[in-house]
Amino acid sequence: MRQSLKILAALGAASLLIAGCSKPSSSVAQEQPTNGNNTAAAGGSLKACMVLDVGGVDDHSFNQSSWAGLQAANKANPNIKISYVPSSSQNDYTPNLTAETNKGCDTVIAVGGLMTEAVQKIAKKNPQQHYAQIDSASTAPNVYGLQYNTAQGGFLGGYLAAGMTHTGTVGTYGGLNIPPVTIYMDGFWEGVQYYNQQNNKNVKVLGWDETNQKGGTFANSFTDANKGKQITQQFQQQGADIVFPVAGGTGVGSAAAAAASNGQLAVIWVDTDGCESVAQYCKYFLTSVTKNLTGSVQEYVNKAASGTFPTGNYIGTLENDGTGLAPFHDWDSKVPADLKSQLDQVKADIISGKIKIKSPSQPK
Amino acid sequence: MSEQTFDPAADPQAHLVAADGQRPAPTGFWSRLAASNLMVTVLAIVTAMLIGGVLIAMADPKTQDAAHYFFQYPWDTFTYGFQAIWHGYVALFEGAIFNPHTAASGTLAGYFNPISETLTNATPLILGGLSVGLAFRAGLFNIGGQGQVIAGAICAGFVGFHWQLPYGLHLLLGIIAGILGGAAWGGLAGLLKAKTGAHEVITTIMLNYIALYLLAYLLSVKGFQKPPYGQAISYPVHKTAQLPPLLGGSVRVHAGLILALLAAWFFAWLIDRSTLGFRLRAVGANQFAARTAGMNVENSYITVMLIAGALCGLAGVSQILGTNTQLTGDIDAGIGFDAITVALLGRANAKGIVAAGLLFGALHAGGTQMQSATGTPIDLVQVIQALIVLFIAAPMLVRAIWRIKGTGTGIGGQMAKGWNG
Structure with missing residues (x-):
């Protein structure tokens, strides 16, 4: 009995020491x-x-x-x-x-x-x-x-990617083929198509085609960063230089692939401003398509x-800032002023209804 | 046992143990009680709760702040720490057994909601525990609970939301579909073991993945997925196929509990009274001896995995036709894995599994309340559950901590057999 008390006391003391070392944390508070x-x-x-x-x-x-x-x-x-x-x-x-x-x-x-x-x-x-x-x-x-309606934010992301690509190929992949994910990919795809139409270009999208909702590239995970890296490097081998992962933590693998690419590859982050949520990779994020839950x-x-x-x-929506693009951060000087003003115009046109987004996953 | 000292020289019995590893047989009621497995189980729970208490105190922000000036005012740290533990465990009790605050409202839900939550959580755990326990007895380690629960839930759910049938018949067919779905998933692992020798640990884990992704796929298919297709969630099960609530609609406990208790009775009968049960136990004890005695070992593997799968299928039925009404990606709710700990704690017998299921159900129900009322993360409950099983699996450790003498095997032997099977 006395020994058990000793063990308990030792445990208690150890725990207090550990508690004493740690910062007051609000994650449990x-x-x-x-x-x-x-x-x-x-x-x-x-x-x-x-x-x-x-x-x-x-x-x-x-x-x-x-x-x-x-x-x-x-x-x-x-x-x-x-x-x-x-x-x-x-x-x-x-x-x-x-x-x-x-x-x-x-x-x-x-x-x-x-x-x-x-x-x-x-x-x-x-x-x-x-x-x-x-x-x-x-x-x-x-x-x-x-x-x-994150298709609107995704649209801007797609337009930006199409305007920034050097290789004429961009890529996107999802965590799972479910509407909350594919709505971003729809918007991204449509944004690229709209850029092609407006500027008479032919930028290709790897990984998703809005007209084929059952196809597309999916990591089947929102946490597996290795899988994200693998998919991103495959995209890169097929010529993509900008990748838009819609897969939560899996997307960290895309950022890692960008970091390993010697500046060949940039990433558009999703949901939150990547420069805040995954700050260590900030310089590889062209921008982020945000969903303004906060x-x-x-x-x-x-x-x-x-x-x-x-x-x-x-x-x-774009109008009430419920979705949109995050700041360009490190890329601000690299995005041409002309493209920035085009993006503003596209945003205004989506808000006014001049551009109609067709994604079937949009909330009604 | 209260006045023993730590010095082995002053403790002849401890000396004796050290000398030849033999322990004198315990005499007297209390000594025999102390030496029993039940006592070890109880003490394992108490020890786990004590360590859990330390963790509650560590996670408490006020205690953490006080620990910064521990050497000036150590008393603050202890006061806040004990307050946190007290409030945490009071909330655990209020969430699992009886909550005087909600009972003050005088409604049925106010009185019975905590106990109803305990029973609701316990139902699939008991069924899953019986499944794993049955496989243990036949020397198999069924880690495929997750897949079998999912398979059962998919089948029962499909019958529940796709077909239009009258009351009674619809529920009956839903239950049968769930049993068949789980049995097929479990039986597959049994078949693979019997026909090809593939180890059931590997095949059941792989079948878990297949079930998980099958479910994810189905939740994106028209006919399963509920419009407007915004979420990975199925149509809701029709009222006619739902397990009726036992205490009226205001609390969640449902007739799945009766299924679980019937299954426990069936388990006890099967293992202790039936010829088949004898065969399964014989195969579990020593498959070579069983084969020599003329028993069909391969057949036994298939049979036991069919029944184990069916029991997990019933847990899936309880999930989709009782506790929830729509399939989502986590319809299994971790039951397949918690079931392993329930079976271990219950020492793979029916009464033990029911008791262990109730305990874990109560811990989870109380954990929800503890989290809401005091901010203690529910993960702590998982830690306590893991510690309990850890101590049960290592009875010598519990005996050492509490200075109890006596022998008696833990569940460890049973586990080892499962792996070697």
């Missing part, structure tokens, strides 16, 4: 501390809770971007109290939504379209509770749906905190 009272009383107060999909809060993808929106809102207005729970599988959607509803949150934000049915059910059971649902249309009067989530909770919960649907 979910209830964010609030600094100062009522610094932004005008913004109103709110308890915003988020139910994440599988993958964890640090997935370099939609969980992380959505949570970043809450963090930004909390930073700007400390009266917005924020917390999240991750899901370890789809079994957890309902219990997590239930726990957050019972916790007395003013709004519960469900991240990911796979939760749609679970949100719809719980929203019907709790008609007084506000919900928001990312990547799906609203399913009940008290559910605010947030969707993103901004739209922040806007939603700010509106909710001021007392009016938005209803219906939000669709992120």
Whole structure:
């Protein structure tokens, strides 16, 4: 018995030493501390809770971007109290939504379209509770749906790639052949075609053809960077000098291939600004096609905190900055001014409806 | 055992152990209890929870901050640490057994939601555990739970959302489809082992991948995928094919639990009472002796993998016709692998597996609440589960930590057999 106590004490001491060495980390701290009272009383107060999909809060993808929106809102207005729970599988959607509803949150934000049915059910059971649902249309009067027409951002990315290529060949590949992925590839493909049509060029797209939705190159993974590198190098051998991976962490392999290419290859990052999320490869990123989860989530909770919960649907477009191109960063001096002004024109034409995007995956 | 000292010279029995490796047989009720496997299991759980507590404290931001000035005010670190552990385990209890806060609302869901969550989580774990446990008994190591659960869920789900049938019949056919799907997937591994000698560990893992990608493919196919084709998710199963809720619609526990308990009863009967069960155990104990005794070893492999697959198929049924209604890429929810730990903890017998399934179900249900209420990551629950199994697999370690005497084999022998089979 005494020995067991000794072991326990030793374990305890060791753990404290380890804890003492580590920085105070916010990755496990979910209830964010609030600094100062009522610094932004005008913004109103709110308890915003988020139910994440599988993958964890640090997935370099939609969980992380959505949570970043809450963090930004909390930073700007400390009266917005924020917390999240991750899901370890789809079994957890309902219990997590239930726990957050019972916790007395003013709004519960469900991240990911796979939760749609679970949100719809719980929203019907709790008609007084506000919900928001990312990547799906609203399913009940008290559910605010947030969707993103990333084909528009992808279109700009494709146009830019076609304008920047020296070899006349660009490539794109996806993580899985599912609409949230292929919508980017559709936009990219259409952007290249539009560039060819406007400038009388013949830039080729490897890896995807919008008219053949079952074809295309896919890594079948959102995490396997080796696979991403392999695909990218195959594209390079076929003459591509700009690659657009739509595959989360798999795309890191494309950046690695670019780093190994002696400047022969550039990458367009996806979802977030690559120079922030994968900063070590910033100089290989021509730009990023963004899906502005962070901004739209922040806007939603700010509106909710001021007392009016938005209803219906939000669709992120170029017009409301729900999708678009990130800054060029290191490439800013290399992109010709003429191409930049063309991009501005293309953007304006998409917003005005002069350019019609045909991707079948667009949210309606 | 409370006043033993650490010095072997002052502890003649410890000396004795060191000298010749023999232990005197324990005498008296408490000594026999302490030496029993049950006691080791309980102590393994307690030890894992204690280590888990340390981890909770380490993950707690207030404790971490206090640890920075540990040498000025060590007491702060301990106070915050113990508070974090206390709140964490209270939330674990509230999520798994009974939550006085929600019970105050006086509704059925308020009272029974925690226990319902425990049972809902336990249902597929019990079924999966029985599958792995059955294979253990026949000397096989079934790591293919994931694939078999997916195969069962695909078949049951397809019947559930594609066909239009009346109540009763629809559910029955859905269950049968799930059983057949799982049995086919498991049986395939058995067939490969019997006919070609391919090791079941390898074939079942590979079949997991095939099932996983088959499911991913199906979720992009018209007829499976739900319009507007925005997500990799299937049509929802019709009401007529859903397992009815046991406590009304406000909590999740469903009739899959009854299937699990029936399956456990079947398992016990099969292993302990039937001729087939005797044959399977004989093959598991020593396949060469069984062959010499005139038993058909190959046939036994196929049979046991068919039944093991069917049990996992039932877990898939519980997932798609009970807990969830739509297929997604992670319909298996890690059950195939958790089932291995359930079977080990349950020592591959029916009662043990039911108890282990309930324990893991409770830990998961409580983990969800702990995460929501205190911010302790649910991953911690996985760590506790892993530690429990680690300690069970190494009973000598538990005995050493708690200074218990006595012999008794752990599950280790069983595991080794599975690998050598």
